[in-house]
Amino acid sequence: MTAVTEARTGASSPEAEVPARPRKGAVAAWASRQYWPAYLYLLPGAVFYVLFVLGPLGQTAWISLFRWDGLTEGRWAGLDNYRDLFHDGRIPSALAHSLVFVVAYAFLPVALGLVLAGLMSRIKVRGLTFFRAVLFLPQILATVVVAVSWRWIYDIDGPLNAALRAVGLGGLTRAWLGDYDTALPAVAVVGTWVMYGLCMVLFLAGVQKIPTERYEAARLDGAGPIREFFAVTLPALRGEIAIALVLTITYALRNFDLVWNTTAGGPGTSTTVPSVFIYQGAFITREVGGAAAISVCLTAVVLVVTGVVMRLVRGKED
Template sequence: MRARTPAPPPSRRRAAARRQAVLFIAPAFLAYACFVLVPLCMSLFYSTLNWDGIGEWSFAGLSNYVTVLTDDDLLQIIGNAFELVLWFTVVPVCVGLAVASAIRGQMAGRFGTATRTILFLPQVIPLVAAGIAWSWMYDWNGVVNQALVLVGLEDQVRGWLGNFTFALPAVGLIGAWVLLGLCTILLVTGIAKIDGSLYEAAKLDGARPRHEFRFITLPGLRQEIGVCVTVTIIQALSSFDIVYVATSGGPGIETTVPGLEIYRLAFAHRQVGLASALAIVLMILVLVCVLPIQWAVRERK
């Protein structure tokens, strides 16, 4: 009889498994490094410079970061982004929860299908097109002002996107309209995974709809709500296209957001170092907002 070849020791098998894992991960990691890590490191380096992007540069240390954190205009611009969070996040998530709860029993029927389709349509429209369409609607002769005149509110007619008080909420409403469909679809999908027997048991115990929503729907949608909040916060803090198309940051800087200001500083004012510092601060703010949410909604074992 032929002697059996002894099996390799466990340490050698683990080493072989690690090498295979590295080979599988390497292509994706190289792409990630080229398009994410390298630009990030370059931005960190540029943020410490005084440079116009073309000529000689000089080392500026942390002065660009001090400017970002002390300049009144830049602080207002960062504040504008956080105000957009209220519109991009709170409105779509709350309305999406209400709609998803309302159509929970008809999700398989025509009504549920039609509702999901209608609400999801804004998500497939390019944001530039949405911004242009809404800027027409907000015009003096647009649909919004015509509707106000129709219901007898002529004194409320105004140029919405040119008003210092209402321009930012008007832009926020555009973002809420675009993101509502995504949030609704995610929440409807999450409700479909909740065991229907829980609702039946709650009804037998005399629970009212608000009790079902509070004690069954909300806990069951923790993961989906976390995804919605994460995506919409990132969208709000990094918004650019809707603002650029609708208002270009005006009037004044009332609707200017960090993404738009980074573009202006780098390509219009040739302040590459300050633009990079603002971009790094924006990235940190996004992480500060998103990481606690991810920690709060993750499943506990």
Template sequence: MLDRAVAVRPVRARARAGRRLVALAYVAPAALVYVAFAIWPAVHTVGLSFVHWDGILPATWAGLENYVDVFRDPTLGPALWHAIILILFFAVIPCALGLLMTGLLHGGLRGMTAFRVIFFLPQVLPLVAVGITWRWLYNEDGLVNEGLRWIGLGGITRAWLGDYDFALVALGLVGTWAMSGLCMVLFLAGAQKIDTSLYEAVAIDGGGPVRRFFTVTLPALRGEITIASVITTIAALASFDLVFVTTNGGPVNRTTVPGLLVYRLAFNEGDIGRASALAVVLTLVVIVFVTAIRALTREKA
């Protein structure tokens, strides 16, 4: 019996090795694509941040000079502040609206299926198309101002994206419209896995819809809230296409964000080194915010 067990072990080991090779064969194509289009560009960007390069002539070593220049740039602070403000519109408000819609839809409210489809529609539209559409809506003779005039609020109409005080808010509301549907779908997917017996227990205890939401639904969506917060926060901090299409940072840099500064440094000024350094700094800022969100939403043992 002992000899038989000893003979079987190499066979089992070879079988396990074969299964590992098969698994690696399935994973390898996706892993190669990820390394080629995500890992390597990131590593290459870090390398470029330590050189002076205009994209054409040979690069020269710069050390930390690009990072020093980035932090001395007076436009960096306001741009980061604008991106942080956009977190309110891209992450906080959409998550709150997504939870509200989840409470209504998951509660079985009638006639909400069509609205759910319409609410998610911005997620299937390119942000460039969204930006162009909203730029037209925000014009002085656009639908937003026409609607305000129709309800008797013509005195507050303005070119919203060109207004010094309201441009960033108007831009942020576009992000709210675009991100709320994503949050809603994530929360609805999470709500589907909640055991219905928990709702029945709260109902037996005399709890209404609001109490069921706060005692059962909301705690069960901790993971989905974390995912939605991370995705939308990254979208706010790394925003570029929506800003570029709608305001291009104007008026007077009131909507400038770090992603737009990276574009200007690389393609307008031809300073690839500083653009790469700013991109690395922006990545670190995103990592800090994501880490903070995960720490705040982590379930306590």
């Protein structure tokens, strides 16, 4: 029918007029581009990344297939370390603690950062830069310094209990990091205090790139501060929120130094997280293969969570 139609109309389809070009191979297509000098600038960073990130990750995955104490010759174990990991009753509780830290290290700091960024973008007072620097200070402090400082604050004779006694709430005093019921929330509060400054700075940078015309249009429509925030500021900060969530969730899942320097996973196992088991297996119980298996699984969880967050944000942008 097509040939008959073309014969009657005297026209042919565009596909028939333009001969198909032979498709170039991937290597030829890349070589024909004019951007190849840029790859030379990226080459040193790529080499560094392969040697010091992908290389150790591959070596860790290989070690996870052995029973090895870190000193003597390892014995092939295959997937036994992973089977033991999934049958270890301590892992579910450690993952549950990590979920608590995700809330405290990621979602709460993002919420606080949005509130602070919204307030600071509207308030014009002298010394605002100084207050921004003070609020960001926890992020630049060494984690060990933060942990030691909060251990002193949470001490039975520390400032927190002293303040409670001063206001007549002496019955609430306790060793906050030594109590099974309060150790995990206490460490979570420290994480929120550390991470909210990073979120605030990211959001402030994002607010500064929002055109002022959008705010003026919202105000002409009668929008108040709250409606203006949800209608203008929040949608414009979607990219910054994605970056903040990726950074904070990754830190929450791989968190070790803050937990270890405050509670060492205790009391009991009330604050243990997978990274604590990695350290204990590699340097205390000498089960290096099992520790490597936990490391591989934790890396996979971080990549999956990061991918889901980025996918959700990208889907909303599209």
